[in-house]
Amino acid sequence: MATPEDLTRRKVAVIIGAGIGGLSLGIRLQSLGFDTTILERLDGPGGRGYQKRTSDGYVFDMGPTVITVPHFIEELFALERDRPGLDGEDFPVSVREAERVTTGESGGPHTRRYVKLVPILPFYRIVFSDGTFFDYDGDPEGTRRQIEALAPGDLEGYERFHRDAQAIFERGFLELGYTHFGDVGSMLRAVPDLLRLDAVRTLFSFTSKYFQSDKMRQVFSFETLLVGGNPLSVPAIYAMIHFVEKTWGIHYAMGGTGALVRALVQKFEELGGQVRYGAGVEEILVTDEWGRPVDRPLGRRVARGVRLEGGETVPADLVVSNGDWANTYLKRVPAAARLVNADLRVRAARQSMSLLVIYFGFRDDGRPLNLRHHNILLGPRYEALLREIFGTKVLGQDFSQYLHVPTLTDPSLAPEGHHAAYTLIPVPHNGSGLDWSVEGPRLVDRVLDDLEGRGVIPDLRGRLTHLEYVTPDYFEGTLDSHLGNAFGPEPVLVQSAYFRPHNRSEDITNLYLVGAGAQPGAGTPSVMMSAKMTARLIAEDWGTPALRR
Incomplete structure (x- = not known):
């Protein structure tokens, strides 16, 4: 009692x-x-x-x-x-x-x-494998200017994408964002609108309706990788991320x-x-x-x-x-x-992919970095690389990176005259069977060579003062994630x-x-x-x- x-x-x-x-x-x-x-x-x-x-x-x-x-x-x-x-x-x-x-x-x-809190502009610098880049800041006029420079044939497609992504954002985020789908009925009530908005096809397929250029398809689909989603398989409702960032x-x-x-x-x-x-x-x-x-x-x-x-x-x-x-x-x-x-x-x-993340510090030698706070460094392949990471779960011969250089905004994170950075590489989770005690150091070397060889950070190895990294084993062991996933269920x-x-x-x-x-x-x-x-x-x-x- x-x-x-x-x-x-x-x-x-x-x-x-x-x-x-x-x-x-x-x-x-x-x-x-x-x-x-x-x-x-x-x-x-x-x-x-x-x-x-x-x-x-x-x-x-x-x-x-x-x-x-x-x-x-x-x-x-x-x-x-x-x-x-x-x-x-x-x-x-x-x-x-x-x-x-x-x-x-x-x-x-x-x-x-x-x-x-301080605002970051541009949101991301997206660097393509040929050295060209796209500074994404959510400003439609700036976006149009850059599309005209890189893929002028996609200007009209951008206008349609902008309109349709906004509709998905308004329904999927503003109206349904806080909906807990605890029963089948709550799901069924949302399905007609999602079908009408074409938000259930894959994001990459959705984006490809509007853009013919591979570069623009990548610019407007990569963001789901930052929440563990494969653009080739996540539903197009994730196009709302574009408007979440643009709005706030x-x-x-x-x-x-x-x-x-x-x-x-x-x-x-x-x-x-x-x-x-x-x-x-x-x-x-x-x-x-x-x-x-x-x-x-x-x-x-x-x-x-x-x-x-x-x-x-x-x-x-x-x-x-x-x-x-x-x-x-x-x-x-x-x-x-x-x-x-x-x-x-x-x-x-299905668990999300995992990550190899390299944390490093390097000397500022006086040369300006052609980087921004957030940088997406895309490799020569996009769709094939995603299929390897999420599908066959192998390490390819190339990779893409998210390079974070916060000391461009906040010098307090490093000793005076130095930068702190990390670069994040999507990799398969531990369901792959990869031995990270072997593959980890190899991939780290390849990434450092890439950052230096592409001229992203000139003479990086000679300027390094700190280097450490984590692999999927960190996610599985220290963070107790099943199979070392980095973002939960895919x-x-x-x-x-x-x-x-x-x-x-x-x-x-x-x-x-x-x-x-x-x-x-x-x-x-x-x-x-x-x-x-x-x-x-x-x-x-x-x-x-x-x-x-």
């Missing part, structure tokens, strides 16, 4: 993982009235967004570097205890219209109390993405939340509704808390995993408690919306998911949206704000 204390006490929530999704949800749960603890197995926050400081004075963001939709960040920093902010319009008129910020700070007044721009947190992560921790703790580091979760504790052990996949199963790797039990009224979806179920939930997310289904899911059509893992567990009462592995998907804005989705589900299940039972 419940005691009076049980009926009046605040409910306890445990979140597994202090990534951006977990921290965003933690802030929301504190505002809902929960007492929330975030358990993080690493020695600091961030998850994929962990920030590393080296002994020789460099600061490297290990993962996400592209910040969009500052409205999402402002909303988090504006929350207060017992004031959840879940009602009202998600995209009010004041944030729907494009706002081109070219100087100074970006972000709202609450954000500025915690972290300094791309931003940088001074001090790196790690500064944003620390600001989220600060906000969470100000609201009364607690983060525990070095606290890896070994098991999510599940019983039947009477508190007995679960020995068969039938009947009601209830999450009761977690057990840490050191043996400590942390009881909770509800548990949320911000960890890898596949390993949450395969490693931390007893098989007898899983019917929908059984081993067969989880192991059969966002193909059959793993999107209703078919993507649900934020409320179908198997276990009081177990929820948030982050890249849940709906709507990977990427910094998406995991913040995921946090709001999950918070709404929890509010539906538990009530708000007092959470009394």
